Amino acid sequence: MATTHTEVYRGFKGQLSAHPFRWLPLFLSEFAVATRKKLPLLLLYGPVAIATIVAMVMVYLTYIVEGVGDSTESIRSGTDVASAFALAAVQSMLEVRVFITQFYDRMSIFCLLAATWFGSGLICEDRRVNAHLLYFSRPLNRLHYFLGKFVTVGTFAAFAMLVPGLIICLMAVVNSEDYAFLKEQGDVIVYSTLYALLWIVSTSSFVLAISSLAPKKLFALVGVFGFYMMSEMFVEVAREMGKAEFFQYFSPGGNLFAIADWMLARPGAEFTDQVMYSFVGLGAMVGGALFVLARRLKRMELSV
Amino acid sequence: MNDLGRWYGQVVGLNDLSLEIGEGITGLIGPNGAGKSTFLKLIAGEIRPSRGSLRVLGEVPFANRALFARLGFCPQQDALYERMTGMQFVSFLVRLSGYSQADAMKLAGRALERVDLMEAAHRPTRTYSKGMRQRVKLAQAIAHKPELLVVDEPLTGLDPIARESLTSLFKELASEGTSILLSSHVLHEVESMTNEIVLLHRGRLLAQGEVREVRDLLSRHPRRIEFSARSPRKLAGALMELELVSSIQVSAEDSRLLVETSDAGGFFRALTPVVASGDFGVTSMECADEDLESVFDYLVT
Amino acid sequence: MLSLQNLEVLFGTVRALDRLSVEVPHGSVGLLGPNGAGKTTLIKVLLGLLAPTSGSAQLAGLDPRRNADKLQLRRIVGYMPESDCLIPGRTGIELVATLGRITGLSNADAMTRAHEMLDYVGLEDQRYRSLDQYSTGMKQRLKLAQALVHDPLFLLLDEPTNGLDPKGRRHMLELIEDLGATHGKNILLCSHLLPDVEKTCDHVVVIQHGRVIESGSIEELTRAEDGELNVEISGDTAAFEAELKAASLVFDSRGGGHYGMSLAGGQADADSVFALAHRSHCDVLSVEPVRSSLEQVFLSVLHEAEGEKD
Numbered sequence: 001m002a003t004t005h006t007e008v009y010r011g012f013k014g015q016l017s018a019h020p021f022r023w024l025p026l027f028l029s030e031f032a033v034a035t036r037k038k039l040p041l042l043l044l045y046g047p048v049a050i051a052t053i054v055a056m057v058m059v060y061l062t063y064i065v066e067g068v069g070d071s072t073e074s075i076r077s078g079t080d081v082a083s084a085f086a087l088a089a090v091q092s093m094l095e096v097r098v099f100i101t102q103f104y105d106r107m108s109i110f111c112l113l114a115a116t117w118f119g120s121g122l123i124c125e126d127r128r129v130n131a132h133l134l135y136f137s138r139p140l141n142r143l144h145y146f147l148g149k150f151v152t153v154g155t156f157a158a159f160a161m162l163v164p165g166l167i168i169c170l171m172a173v174v175n176s177e178d179y180a181f182l183k184e185q186g187d188v189i190v191y192s193t194l195y196a197l198l199w200i201v202s203t204s205s206f207v208l209a210i211s212s213l214a215p216k217k218l219f220a221l222v223g224v225f226g227f228y229m230m231s232e233m234f235v236e237v238a239r240e241m242g243k244a245e246f247f248q249y250f251s252p253g254g255n256l257f258a259i260a261d262w263m264l265a266r267p268g269a270e271f272t273d274q275v276m277y278s279f280v281g282l283g284a285m286v287g288g289a290l291f292v293l294a295r296r297l298k299r300m301e302l303s304v
Numbered sequence: 305m306n307d308l309g310r311w312y313g314q315v316v317g318l319n320d321l322s323l324e325i326g327e328g329i330t331g332l333i334g335p336n337g338a339g340k341s342t343f344l345k346l347i348a349g350e351i352r353p354s355r356g357s358l359r360v361l362g363e364v365p366f367a368n369r370a371l372f373a374r375l376g377f378c379p380q381q382d383a384l385y386e387r388m389t390g391m392q393f394v395s396f397l398v399r400l401s402g403y404s405q406a407d408a409m410k411l412a413g414r415a416l417e418r419v420d421l422m423e424a425a426h427r428p429t430r431t432y433s434k435g436m437r438q439r440v441k442l443a444q445a446i447a448h449k450p451e452l453l454v455v456d457e458p459l460t461g462l463d464p465i466a467r468e469s470l471t472s473l474f475k476e477l478a479s480e481g482t483s484i485l486l487s488s489h490v491l492h493e494v495e496s497m498t499n500e501i502v503l504l505h506r507g508r509l510l511a512q513g514e515v516r517e518v519r520d521l522l523s524r525h526p527r528r529i530e531f532s533a534r535s536p537r538k539l540a541g542a543l544m545e546l547e548l549v550s551s552i553q554v555s556a557e558d559s560r561l562l563v564e565t566s567d568a569g570g571f572f573r574a575l576t577p578v579v580a581s582g583d584f585g586v587t588s589m590e591c592a593d594e595d596l597e598s599v600f601d602y603l604v605t
Numbered sequence: 606m607l608s609l610q611n612l613e614v615l616f617g618t619v620r621a622l623d624r625l626s627v628e629v630p631h632g633s634v635g636l637l638g639p640n641g642a643g644k645t646t647l648i649k650v651l652l653g654l655l656a657p658t659s660g661s662a663q664l665a666g667l668d669p670r671r672n673a674d675k676l677q678l679r680r681i682v683g684y685m686p687e688s689d690c691l692i693p694g695r696t697g698i699e700l701v702a703t704l705g706r707i708t709g710l711s712n713a714d715a716m717t718r719a720h721e722m723l724d725y726v727g728l729e730d731q732r733y734r735s736l737d738q739y740s741t742g743m744k745q746r747l748k749l750a751q752a753l754v755h756d757p758l759f760l761l762l763d764e765p766t767n768g769l770d771p772k773g774r775r776h777m778l779e780l781i782e783d784l785g786a787t788h789g790k791n792i793l794l795c796s797h798l799l800p801d802v803e804k805t806c807d808h809v810v811v812i813q814h815g816r817v818i819e820s821g822s823i824e825e826l827t828r829a830e831d832g833e834l835n836v837e838i839s840g841d842t843a844a845f846e847a848e849l850k851a852a853s854l855v856f857d858s859r860g861g862g863h864y865g866m867s868l869a870g871g872q873a874d875a876d877s878v879f880a881l882a883h884r885s886h887c888d889v890l891s892v893e894p895v896r897s898s899l900e901q902v903f904l905s906v907l908h909e910a911e912g913e914k915d
Contacts, residue, residue, distance in 0.1 A: 009725045009788050012718060012756035016680050016709035025706035033694050130690035134700075134751060137652050137684035137761075138708045139676040301654055335770040336740065433640060461767060463639045463797045464903055489770050492800050534874060572839070572888040580883035585874040590891045600771050 022140050026148030031155060034118050044117060045159065048110050052164040055103050059171045062092050062099065089177060090184075096172045097185045101264035104165050104192045108256070111161035111199045116224045119153035119207035121217035123296070128216050132300045142297040146208075153204040162196040191263050198259065202252055202286050209289035212296035228253065249281030256282065323502065323512055325485060329478045331494035332487040333596075334504035335604055340487045341380060343504060344456050347485065348377035361451060373401045376445035380456035380487075382437060386430035390421055390440045393429055397444040415447035416440075420469060435466035442470070446477065453477065453484045459493055471497055491596045501596065503603060510603050515596050518603075520568075525602050526550055527568040528592040531561040534585025542582055546574050562592065606631045606759070606791050607651075611660035614646050614815075621646040623815035624660065633785040633792040635802035635809040635823075637903055643815040644795050648761055651793075653678045665758060665791075680708060683752035687763040687795075689744055691736045697723060697747050698732040705754040715754070722750040726780060742773035749780065760784065760792045766801050774801070781805045799900040803827075809899070811906055818910040819902075826902050832868040833895035836878055840887030848881040865895070 035041060126132050135145055169189045173181045182189075207224050214220035231251035238247030248254035258278040262269045334340050345351045346358060349365035349372065358364065363371045385393055395405075395412035403411060416425045419439040424432065429440060438458060445453055455474075459467050474497055478484055488494050494501065501518070503511040511518045533539045536559045540552050543563060548571045553562040565571040568591070579586055592598070607629040614622040622643050638644050649655035650662055653675035665681060667674040691700065698719050705715035723732045726746040731739065739747065745765060752760060765781065766774045782805050784790040796802050802809065803823060811819040819826070838845055839862050849856050849866065856866035868877065875892045882889045 009753075009784065010721055011788070012710075012714070014711075014714055016755060017711065018676070018680075018709060022707055022709070025703055029695075029699065029703040032699075036694070126692065129692055130686065130688045131692045133684070133686040133688065133690045134704055135707065136654060137679060137682070137686070138704065139679045140707050141676070302649065333771070335772055336742065435640065461764075461797070464637075464799055464900060465639050465907065467797065468900075468904060489768070489774070490798060491771050569888075572890055576879055576883050576888050579876060579879035579889070582876075584876065586876055586879065586892065587874050588893045589875075589889070590893050597771065597775075604772065 018139070023144040023146075023148035023151065026135070026140070026145065027151045027155075030122065030148065030152040034152070034156070040117055044110065044114055048107070048160050048164055051103075051107065052167055055099070055164075055168050056171045059096055059099065059168060060175055062095050063089075063175045089180065093172075093176060093181050093185055096176075096181065097188050100165070100168055100172065100188055100192055101260075103168055104161065104195055104264065105257075105260060107161045107164055108199050111157045111196070112203055112228065114160035115153050115157040115200070115203040115207045116221060118156040119149075119204060120211050120214070120220035120224055122149045122152060123208060123211040124214040124216055124220050127212075127300060132303070136301045142294070142301055146293060146297060149208055150204055153207055154200050157200040157203055158196070161199060162193065165192055165196055188264070195260055195263050198282070199256060202256070202282055205286045205289040205293070206252065209292040209296075212293055212300075249277050252282060252285055254278075255285075323509055325483075325502065326500075327481070327483045328500060329474060329484045329486060329498035331498050331501045332485060332504065333489075333491065333494060333501055333600065334510070336489075337506075338504040339507040340504055341456055342507075344377075344454050344485070344487060345379075347452075348375065348379075348454050350377075369402075373448060374451045376448065376450035376453045378441050378445040378453070378455040378458060380460075384429040384432075384437060384440065387428055389426045389428055390416060390432070390436075390443070391425040393440060394444045394447050398447045401448050403448065411447045411449075412443070415443040418446065419443045419473065435462050438462060438466070438470070442473075446482075449482075451481075451483065453482050455484065455486045457487055457489065459488060459490065467493070491600060495596045503600065505604050511599070515599055516594060519594050519599050522599070522602050523566065525593070526564040526566045527571070527594075529563045529565065529568070529571070530588075530590055530592045531563065531586060532559055532588045533561060534559060534587070535583075536561045538582070539579075539584040539586065542578050542584070543575075546571065546578070548574060606665060607634075607793070608663045609660070610662075612647075612650065612657050612662050613659045614643075614650065614655065615658045621815055622650070622657070625812070625815060625817055626660075627810055627817045627820050629793075629810060629820075630808060631791055632808060633781070633794065633806040635806040635899075636793055636795045636812070637799070637802065637809055638812040639907065642813045644812065646815075647812070648684075648763065648795075651678075651761065652682060652684060680755065681758045682761060683755065683757035683759070684761045685748045685752040685763060685765055687767060691739070691744055691747060693735070693737045695736055696733050697728055697736065697739070697743075697750075700736065701747070701751050701754050704751050708755040710755060718754050718756070719750075722753045723747075725753070726750045727776065741768045742770065745769060745773070745777060746780075749777070753784075758791060760790050761795075762792060763795045764797065765794070766796065766798055778804055799898070799903055803899040809903075811903060813907060813910055819906045823899060827897050827899055829895040829897060834866050834868065834875055834878065835891075835893050835895055836864045836866060836875075837890040837892075838862045838864070838882055838887045839890055840882075841885055842887070844885035845882060845887045848885045852877070852881060862890070 126135070132145075169192070172185075173179050176182075206227060207220075210223040210227060211217075211220040214223050232253055235248050235251040235254050248258065255278040258275060259282070262271060262275040332340050332343065342351070346353055347360050347365060349360075349368055352366040360371060361374055365371055365375070385396075388396065391409075391412055394415055395408040398408040398411050399405065413422075413425070416422050419442055421436060421439050421443060424436060429437065432440065442455070442458060445455065458470060462470070471493070474484055474486065486494070486497070495515070499514045499516070501512070501515060502509065511521075531539060536554050536556060540554050540561055543549055543552060543561075548565045548567050549563055550566060551564040554560075555562075563571075593602075607627075609625050609627050612622050612625040613620070625643070625647070636644055636647070646655065650657055650669060651664055653669035656670060662669055664678060667678045667681070669675055669678055701722060702715045702719040705718055706712065710718060720732070723729060726749050728743060728746055728750065731743055736744075736747070745768070749762075749765065752762070762781065766777050769777060778801055781792060781794065785792045785805065792806070794802060794806055806823060808822050809820070809826065810817060842858075842862055846856075846858065849864075854866055854868065856864050858864055866878075868875070878892055879889055
């Protein structure tokens with residue numbers, strides 16, 4: 001039979017690469033699609049940006065105002081100028097340190113919001129429209145698929161918490177004399193980064209696990225908020241009953257804040273049993289979420 | 305009861321359509337968006353024409369309860385009451401057309417038997433396979449023994465076995481005197497049931513009637529007749545002499561010959577003596593563009 | 606191309622594939638069977654998603670049971686699923702290019718191939734449109750394009766013509782035929798529409814209850830005995846029948862000038878029919894050797910298998 005297509009099919013001459021980062025294209029494509037709608041981006045990251053700018057100004061002002069104020073006072077009281085300046089600098093750096101830990105604490109809510117909004121549709125929507133058929137018939141296994149999705153949520157969460165935090169830290173370092181902040185208070189940067197990563201990893205796992213269970217994005221959204229609200233309420237009720245110490249380990253927020261009390265207040269704070277239990281509680285929850293995810297993804301792979 | 309339906313004028317999705325449909329099976333075909341579903345919904349009285357008038361079994365169909373009892377409609381959408389069993393679903397709908405509970409059960413049972421669904425009649429419909437869902441939908445449409453059955457895409461997505469059983473059910477119903485109007489995307493499916501077609505395109509009636517008669521009207525396209533013969537070149541030479549032949553194509557490697565003529569009847573009249581008198585070894589001869597698919601192609605451009 | 610030996614898949618106690626053995630040659634093959642026969646399970650095994658309980662499968666020499674081959678297998682297979690599986694919010698080109706990258710094409714190659722494939726399936730004008738606005742026909746073609754983006758050796762097409770209107774169906778079938786005949790793709794086509802299979806495939810494998818009940822070339826399966834003819838004539842049918850009787854031919858009249866007849870001695874050509882018609886002053890309208898359609902063959906094979914089981 002004579003065909004009259006004008007379309008032409010051409011073979012592919014090159015080689016298909018088998019690099020281990022097959023999740024990368026999945027992540028890039030998810031990221032590109034998620035950032036296409038500007039309104040959610042603006043609503044979520046607008047406040048984050050404003051908070052970051054305000055915090056930057058405040059860090060800057062702490063150095064200037066405190067430094068100037070303290071030193072003039074010192075001069076008046078007759079101490080020598082150099083040591084007065086040095087003392088003031090140390091004081092303002094301590095203030096900035098506290099400010100940074102507080103900043104991370106405050107921004108954690110944005111981390112939760114961003115992960116929820118951008119992450120809750122990632123798996124359930126694929127399942128709803130059967131897109132996993134297209135993915136799993138390719139050289140992409142469950143782990144690659146998970147990584148692609150996880151890195152996507154993680155990125156959005158990081159932009160809400162970690163990235164602003166690092167900017168503030170950078171501001172603190174650059175504005176301190178001779179980068180003294182890095183030398184003397186550098187540990188806070190490490191610990192606050194680790195703390196932010198804890199938030200990002202745990203929230204992303206919860207969001208993805210709930211997304212893998214939900215039939216569509218809206219339900220997953222409600223599910224994530226329900227999960228956080230319920231666990232908080234659970235702890236509240238337990239607190240009323242005087243059993244807060246124990247039940248707080250069942251709330252991701254409770255655990256994270258307990259960890260923050262230790263991690264961000266270092267070196268002053270002590271690694272108490274309570275903190276340890278918080279780590280265990282959070283770890284168990286993340287483990288549970290990953291277990292659910294593994295089960296659900298296996299089912300998705302087999303449903304091709 | 306030849307005068308089954310008549311409607312004039314402009315309706316949603318349809319434009320200035322006038323036609324009559326008779327008994328037996330009539331196939332409703334057309335490309336996507338041609339207005340087939342709109343047309344069927346109009347007949348079933350689900351929507352009202354925005355212009356023009358329409359009579360089904362002599363009555364105005366829109367929201368006409370008396371007519372609903374004489375008409376069965378099987379829509380395309382896969383919408384069942386998932387919790388009900390097949391039996392409950394069918395008897396419930398039969399009751400809606402005005403039967404008592406007992407009668408409804410009896411009719412539903414008989415209909416489910418006809419569509420070969422008795423074994424699963426007491427299972428909830430959500431456990432049904434695709435073929436079973438189609439059949440339960442059909443059962444509710446035929447349970448009250450309608451005079452006219454309107455079915456929208458009944459065979460889509462079914463496997464060949466389910467397809468065959470439904471096809472023979474339709475033929476059976478038609479032989480019992482039910483008029484059936486049936487839409488489909490798959491032309492050979494329609495062809496296996498009937499030669500009577502209605503072809504819609506862009507909301508307009510493009511053709512109606514028996515496929516071969518419709519083909520005869522398309523004089524713009526010459527008839528193509530395909531031969532297989534042992535000596536195709538010799539045959540081509542002989543056919544060249546015939547006045548009505550307008551072109552001949554020989555493909556010698558598979559001994560085929562394609563002849564075009566504008567007057568098929570005349571051609572055949574002249575052909576028989578030619579072949580009878582020579583030794584061409586004709587193994588087959590058939591019209592290459594008389595089937596529904598060719599007619600569809602010529603009409604829908 | 607594809608070879609299965611005693612392939613068995615158990616889901617608990619349910620035997621989805623029951624010692625399935627078949628050798629499938631290169632080319633286009635139709636995989637037929639009623640719903641629930643095990644076609645989907647077979648596809649899962651071929652994609653390396655489901656490990657067979659016992660037996661082996663080999664596709665182009667690769668064994669889905671070996672871990673190293675599993676992913677390689679999916680590089681040489683293009684899969685077009687039956688269901689709508691296109692992610693809303695993406696454009697056609699985006700989806701195809703992304704899937705190409707996931708399969709291992711470089712960014713530049715993925716983009717080039719994606720554009721070429723969309724051109725090939727005839728979606729050139731819609732490539733930048735969001736998938737939400739695609740019609741059924743466009744979705745099917747896009748699904749074909751994504752299966753082709755990495756230029757696989759082997760295509761698994763699951764109901765590619767589902768939901769298409771006559772024009773869309775024909776276009777799809779032409780593409781499949783072109784891929785198989787001109788571009789050397791090995792095609793495994795699952796379809797409920799047997800005429801589609803007949804048009805595009807050379808070979809069929811029929812499975813039922815997880816077993817192969819028929820396998821062979823369509824040409825052979827549908828061939829009838831020599832000398833069996835379907836004839837249509839117009840004119841004086843009584844005279845024609847008299848001539849047939851005089852020539853002591855076996856025939857049956859189906860009304861309206863349609864006859865089925867068998868020529869003496871399995872004679873291949875029908876010249877004698879023309880002669881008889883000429884003598885009775887009738888015109889021959891068509892003469893065709895009897896060929897059973899694939900649909901008929903399929904149904905009779907299934908019924909036979911059912912009968913054996915009982």
